[in-house]
Amino acid sequence: MSVKGLSHVAIQAKDYKATIAFYTDVLGFRIGHHWTLPSFQIKEACMLISPDQRTCIEIFDHEAVIPAQGRKSSSEHDVAYGALLHFAFYVENVDEMFQKALAKGAKPYIEPDSLSLGEPPLVIRNAVIHSPNGEVIEFIEDVDFDMSAKEKHEEHCK
Numbered sequence: 001m002s003v004k005g006l007s008h009v010a011i012q013a014k015d016y017k018a019t020i021a022f023y024t025d026v027l028g029f030r031i032g033h034h035w036t037l038p039s040f041q042i043k044e045a046c047m048l049i050s051p052d053q054r055t056c057i058e059i060f061d062h063e064a065v066i067p068a069q070g071r072k073s074s075s076e077h078d079v080a081y082g083a084l085l086h087f088a089f090y091v092e093n094v095d096e097m098f099q100k101a102l103a104k105g106a107k108p109y110i111e112p113d114s115l116s117l118g119e120p121p122l123v124i125r126n127a128v129i130h131s132p133n134g135e136v137i138e139f140i141e142d143v144d145f146d147m148s149a150k151e152k153h154e155e156h157c158k
Contacts, residue, residue: 008047008056009087011135012068016044016061018105019133023048023057026097026104027089032056041065050089086128088138097139098127105132112139 013019023029029048036042044061060066091097094112102108110128117124126140 006055008058009084010058010060010066011133012060012062012064012066013133014062015133016059019059019131020046020048022101022104022106022132023059026101026106027051029057086136086138088126088140090142091139092141094125094127094139094141098129101129101131101137101139106130106137109136 011019020031024031028051032047032049034044034046036044042060042064045064046059048057048059050056089097098108098112106129108127109130110126112125112127114123114125116122122143122145124140124143126138128136128138131137
């Protein structure tokens with residue numbers, strides 16, 4: 001038995017409807033299953049399904065009592081540090097997605113740029129924003145992070 005992939009990331013929304021609107025209007029997610037669970041004080045929760053239908057974002061209302069890393073921030077300027085630093089979405093065009101997110105209330109963190117990572121160099125194009133709900137989100141154009149597969153292929157072709 002092995003892990004098949006990432007199922008979902010769960011976030012707690014300061015504004016439930018606005019958070020859903022950001023992920024559906026800007027990133028193209030769609031609303032999947034919706035539920036309440038009074039035993040956990042969950043008034044509203046839903047699973048947002050990504051455009052590729054492989055990964056989801058679980059959204060909980062602000063008052064839900066759910067297992068979480070870190071702590072709720074006391075203000076918009078308070079940053080809580082935990083194991084989750086950010087999450088990243090593959091996009092076709094980093095510049096366009098960055099502008100679309102800003103137009104819907106996101107705040108810029110790292111402007112679109114190309115970076116060279118490691119040796120051998122792997123060039124990526126990315127940008128980072130703070131969503132209107134506060135998540136740190138990276139937009140990244142398609143890149144193959146599996147250098148071991150590339151190296152094996154190159155060795156085979158020699």
